[in-house]
Amino acid sequence: MDLSRSGKDTGDIAIPVREVKSSKSGKGAPPVVTTTTRLGQTPPAAGWKRGVGIIDLILRVCAIAATLAAAAVMGTTDQNLPFFTQFFQFQASYDDFPTFTFFLAGNAITCAYLVLSLPFSIVCIVRPHVIGARMLLLIFDTLALALTMSAASAAAAIVYLAHNGNPNTNWPALCQQFNEFCPRVSGAVVGSFLGVLILTVLVVLSAAALRRN
Amino acid sequence: MDLSRSGKDTGDIAIPVREVKSSKSGKGAPPVVTTTTRLGQTPPAAGWKRGVGIIDLILRVCAIAATLAAAAVMGTTDQNLPFFTQFFQFQASYDDFPTFTFFLAGNAITCAYLVLSLPFSIVCIVRPHVIGARMLLLIFDTLALALTMSAASAAAAIVYLAHNGNPNTNWPALCQQFNEFCPRVSGAVVGSFLGVLILTVLVVLSAAALRRN
Structure with missing residues (x-):
């Protein structure tokens, strides 16, 4: 004012x-x-903002856990089948699918960004009225949200295809054979969507905190 | 004033x-x-906000065009091949792929939301200091961003697969045969990503307008 x-x-x-x-x-x-x-x-607005900042920090740590778990599970998933044809041995790992490589990279980048954003989140708790840090967090949270959503959705599309196949295009379902690969990859996708959910809440919280200036 | x-x-x-x-x-x-x-x-803040509101409205119309074009192109894409095997005729349309159906639905929902949001955007131009409408737009823009990104990325993963196939999993590439289907679908995906880009700018703009209160 x-x-x-x-x-x-x-x-x-x-x-x-x-x-x-x-x-x-x-x-x-x-x-x-x-x-x-x-x-x-402190005036009431500052207390309210500090509360938002603390929730922000907690959610940020949860999002780090979710995206890190998603990237780790995807990166360590690897299954060889005990039989092979004359052409090649059946094996499935994340780097057979470019989409899963993108998933791994996207979640790792989001996780790294979230770790780097922790100091800014703490600044927003200590000094609730600093607008610059809050605005910076909001912009990059939006970008991280878009990246994670992209990675998770693309992987979900491929996982769906692996589970069901597509008879119209002669794409066979994989999950009958790869009964260990598919649940792990599905779990990674769920973790990534959890990260997306938390990031959405973070964006809305940041906007609400900006509004009270 | x-x-x-x-x-x-x-x-x-x-x-x-x-x-x-x-x-x-x-x-x-x-x-x-x-x-x-x-x-x-009027004070300078109101003029600044009114400018942001006008940019918001223009971008919103562009996003409507992009998502509508994406949905329309995807919905009208259909190709039959002039030969068929003893099993079935080769044909490709968006509803052979659940992911493309999701793409169509996601873009249509975003387009409908954007049309419905136009009055709120106009309210933000006429009364630049109304916080409620701006906040509402920011929250729903974020959700629309997530939905559109999800639809576009999932479709992009399938389009990539249709172009390149995946030799590890015996998924053949389709685009050698369906030389009309693939470019149209790729175009729809590009349009949808354009919509995502505009929505990201809209979210950041709304946050900047909230900040100046």
Whole structure:
């Protein structure tokens, strides 16, 4: 409200409000009021923002766990079948499918970004009125959301195909043979969708925190 | 600027700032200052927000065009091959692939949502300080972004497979035969990704507009 005068903290901003009130009410001494405000409790908006920041941090850690688990499960999945034809041995691993490689890369990138974003999230808790960090988090959370959603959906499409095949195009279902590969890959996809869900909540939370400025 | 009288607008907030300044400078008459503010030009924040609102509206129309084109191209793609085996005639249409059906539905839903969101976008231009409509748009834009990204990525995974096949899993490439089907489907996927790009910009723009409250 009087950003025009001070820096970017609303801790500073609340003070002139008290001045206005006191000068309106009965010409009381503004410096005294200012001192009590500086030493006293934080304004309600800051408390609310701090709460959002703490939820943000917790959700961020959960999203790190989800995407890390998805990437790890996908990266360690590998199954050889005990029989082979004259052409090649049947084996399935994530790098036989370009889509699964993309899935692994996408989840790993999101996981790395989320780890790097933790300090910014902590800054938003310590200084609830810093707008720059919150805005930065929102923009990159949106991009991470898009990347993770892309990786998860593409992998889900291939997993669906592996489970059901497509008779119209002569694509056989794999999961009858690869009975260990398919559940692990499906689990990785579920973990990735969980990460997407958390990132969506993070974007909306950041927007709500920005709104209260 | 008479918005300030109608309720929750920042127009109310801007007025005491002038009062503070004037009472500090030389105890000038605050009511006069207030009156000129009410009748005068809009504050810079409102003009900035109105500009964002207009860009928002234009981008929204572009996104409607992109998703509608993607859905329409996918829905009208159908190709029969001039030869057939003893089993079935070779034909490809979007409803042979569950993923393409999902693509069509996802893009159609996003397109319908975007059309329905146009009035809210116009409200944000006419009354730049209404926070509710802006927040609503941001939340649903994020969800639409996730849905469209999901549809586009899943379809892209299948299109990639149709172009290249997967020798490890005996999934043959289709696009040698279906030389008309594949380019059309690829075009639809590109249109959908364009929609995703626009929606990402819309989310960031909405967040920037919320920030300036």
